[in-house]
Amino acid sequence: MNSVGLVTMTALLVIPASAALLLMLLTGYRLGARLNVGAALLSLLAACTLFEARPDANAYLRVDDFNIYLIVLNNWVSFTTSLFSASYIAHELETGRLTPAYLRFYHAMYQALIFAMNLALLANNIGLLWVAIELATLITVLMVGLYRTRAALEAAWKYFILGSLGIALALFGTTLVYLAAQPAMGQGLPAMAWDQLLAHAAAFDPALLNLAFVFLLLGYGTKAGLVPLHAWLPDAHAEGPTPISAVLSGLLLNVALYAVLRFKMLMSANPKALAPGPLMIMLGLLSLLFVGLMLYRRGDIKRLFAYSSIEHMGIITFAFGIGGPLANFAGLLHMTMHSLTKSAIFFAVGHISQVKGTQRISTIRGLTVTHPALGWGLVAGVIAIAGMPPFGVFTSEFLVVSSTFARQPLLALLLALGLLLAFGTLLWRLQGMAFGKPDGGPIVPNQTSILPMLMHLALVLVAGIWLPGPLVVWFHHVAALLG
């Protein structure tokens, strides 16, 4: 069985990597788009078989209870996004915003991004984790600048500088973790292997570990878009192609947060080290309140939802900062729900900005009349992301708030305030876009498939009403691991 597991683990890396190479060589965007979908589907299947045959950890790669669901989620969203991307890209080609040469590059980079994210999630080595996240950053920088407009280049440049800075800080933190581990574990590869580190964490030098965590939290926190290191995120989301916004929000932010959580587990395993909770609570709350106050000024639809991603990353960081079985459970659930909902919203937004020819909220009016399917899809998505029942985000936000009330009532008030502010703004913005009076211009019908959006929304709805038993057991198990 284990050899099967090893094969699938390798396949998760080899499929996207070879697809990226192949797509580099292939001309013809239709073929490229199909191959992109096919490769993403294969990766998804490989990810699912990990449940059946789990490979043994080696010095570089590892599948454990924590990362397995993120791997599946990662490949699922990259698959549905590749479906969305196929229809989105065809339209961009028609309107001449992209040329076939750029598309070849785009598809290759898409697969390379899946490779980098799978590698980051599978990595059992903190150095490898760093390299993978660095690779993912570089690829997304290239993707954000794809349109080559002035605004896109500026967004890419800003993302590049801030992202590189975050990555540099994270590398320093990684080096410090190695130095903290070295006296207890000796030199060489084991002192960077994640499972070995966790087993020996109690013997590490606490002072070095503390310092390392601060650098890692700031470094990977930049990548997760936490305030005050979020400045790159709205620009990158607004100016890049929409499929990339969906992947950035739905997946890459999760990957960065996953890295932070891995190191948080190390900190918790060392009794003398600083408690990581308060730091994370502070950053999380700051992100949430900042977005709550800033959201209403956004005039660009993609920017609006990018800010909302910062808010949700804040909520998740906050939940893990509170810690304990219930809050961790809520954090894990929220990571999943946010990922599914936000990518669904970006699918809708992508189609909407294409049929309306603009991203400005003030010119998008009356969608439920002009484009009922898209309009109602957006309504459902926004209701879900704002945290209203019956969607899954409600469940997880409710759990975060209630578990915080039980432990830190004052913090819970701030949390609730942030949630309500964001909630109000999102619904207010939605009002005009979905139900306002159409501007009377010619209605461009949406000819693309809304299936990916519907699939995601259905999943979030089902999760809000009924979570499957095994999933709950599994969430509980991982929540206990996270401490």
Place this chain on the structure above:
Amino acid sequence: MHSLAFDIAHFLAGSMVVVSFLLLYQDRLYSLLNVFALHSLVLALAVGWQASTQNAHHLYVTAAIALIFKAIVIPTVLHRIVRSLGIHRTLDVVGGVGRDMLAGAALVALAILVMLPVTAGADALAREDLAFALAVILLGLLLMVTRQNAISLVIGFMSLENGLILAATGARGMPLVVEISVAFSVLIALIVIGVFLFRIRERFDSVDMQAMDTFREERRK
């Protein structure tokens, strides 16, 4: 008593901090590039010395990357970019050099105050290397926040990255250092290409960060 090997490693790491200070008060682009080349050269020597004292042959690769790529190729390319873009300007420094030097001195003190107590358990070489490395990183950050010109920003980032490589090689027996330095070189190459591309495509009027900052959402509303 410390051995000669220790003294040399110490001297080289200390020199990197000094060269970082030199970077802080350069007021012309060309001299900034030259000082950066010197910075990378010192890094290459420091890493090479670590490679021979630690008997870690893979570190020679990192040293070679620092020497060839960062001390020779990158400065040459940047020289060319500066010439072809015609940015022969002197650099404006926000707030003046004096303030920067003071801030830099404070940062070095901070690095030493932070690093030395927390690394009390580690061996002397690693401790001091780490303190110097953190000082170089902080000085690089200072350079990045006080300069508005894109080229200085890139130089600041690369000097910061030199500090990271110094830290990683100072950590005895750290695996994957070579891979990490290769990954970083790719990043830097892309940054340099980025600077070039921005200008080549004539999308920006200048590579001045302030000009880019004015292009914000507010203007699009």
